[in-house]
Amino acid sequence: MTETDNIIEIRGLKTAFGSTIIHDNLDMDVRRGEIVGVVGGSGTGKSVLMKNIIGLLTPQEGSIRINGDVQSQLTSAQSFKSRRDWGVLFQDGALFSSLTVGQNVQVPLREHFSMRQGLLDDITTVKIRLAGLPLDAAMKLPSELSGGMRKRAALARALALDPDVLFLDEPTAGLDPIGAAAFDDLIRELTETLGLTVFLITHDLDTLYRVCDRIAVLGEKRILINAPLDEVINYDHPWIREYFKGPRARAAGISMKERSQKELTPQMTAGEG
Numbered sequence: 675m676t677e678t679d680n681i682i683e684i685r686g687l688k689t690a691f692g693s694t695i696i697h698d699n700l701d702m703d704v705r706r707g708e709i710v711g712v713v714g715g716s717g718t719g720k721s722v723l724m725k726n727i728i729g730l731l732t733p734q735e736g737s738i739r740i741n742g743d744v745q746s747q748l749t750s751a752q753s754f755k756s757r758r759d760w761g762v763l764f765q766d767g768a769l770f771s772s773l774t775v776g777q778n779v780q781v782p783l784r785e786h787f788s789m790r791q792g793l794l795d796d797i798t799t800v801k802i803r804l805a806g807l808p809l810d811a812a813m814k815l816p817s818e819l820s821g822g823m824r825k826r827a828a829l830a831r832a833l834a835l836d837p838d839v840l841f842l843d844e845p846t847a848g849l850d851p852i853g854a855a856a857f858d859d860l861i862r863e864l865t866e867t868l869g870l871t872v873f874l875i876t877h878d879l880d881t882l883y884r885v886c887d888r889i890a891v892l893g894e895k896r897i898l899i900n901a902p903l904d905e906v907i908n909y910d911h912p913w914i915r916e917y918f919k920g921p922r923a924r925a926a927g928i929s930m931k932e933r934s935q936k937e938l939t940p941q942m943t944a945g946e947g
């Protein structure tokens with residue numbers, strides 16, 4: 675593994691709010707092209723970590739390198755340009771409620787480029803379709819969409835600038851299991867098709883089993899382990915044991931096993947039925 679295989683490198687990160695330390699000497703690598711699932715107990719600082727990476731918060735210490743650039747060393751013009759490298763889907767979608775879905779998708783495009791309306795509309799159409807929405811969704815306000823469709827609209831906006839990295843904060847929270855599974859599959863498909871890297875904060879065990887290449891566990895103010903699922907499951911730490919070996923985890927693991935067996939032997943399964 676060479677340095678350039680890491681699209682994100684975090685070293686010695688310290689984040690504090692007043693006297694409350696959230697991260698202390700935290701290191702983390704995200705490899706190019708992978709989906710890394712970020713898990714950890716509530717309040718361990720997953721969203722704060724994401725906000726540090728995308729520059730919404732400034733850490734007290736440490737460095738964050740994206741695509742080789744140390745973020746704190748960029749000029750404001752370089753920093754503005756580097757924001758094209760990533761797209762973000764916030765926990766609540768964070769769509770502008772008074773703008774249509776199409777106009778929401780166009781916000782980052784207008785911010786970064788000057789282009790004629792026809793081209794803006796064409797790009798918007800592509801992004802909306804990529805996110806799995808019907809075209810007429812472009813004309814609707816976020817309040818006219820279901821929760822699942824709003825997530826997809828936020829995803830379309832996150833994809834607007836053809837990012838290298840997609841940050842997803844709890845993308846399946848609030849979706850029913852079928853909607854969540856469909857969203858998981860969309861993330862996996864987009865990652866493979868567009869060559870994206872995904873930083874995915876989740877509590878959803880099904881998502882971890884279905885889509886993540888590696889899992890980073892946040893605890894004790896640092897990354898406890900950042901490894902493939904099999905390795906993480908067997909890591910000896912009380913929170914990790916509880917999380918990955920509790921009853922909900924077993925259910926998610928079993929359903930994934932059944933699913934992959936069906937995918938491997940479709941004829942046999944059909945014949946048996």
Ligand SMILES: Nc1ncnc2c1ncn2[C@@H]1O[C@H](COP(=O)(O)OP(=O)(O)OP(=O)(O)O)[C@@H](O)[C@H]1O
Nearest residue numbers: 691696714715716717718719720721722723875877
């Ligand atoms: N702007 C802020 N000012 C002060 N404290 C903050 C701020 N943002 C976050 N915090 C605190 O930092 C801690 C970590 O918050 P964060 O939202 O990152 O947790 P999380 O791991 O994402 O939690 P959850 O899984 O519940 O969403 C929490 O105690 C939170 O209250």
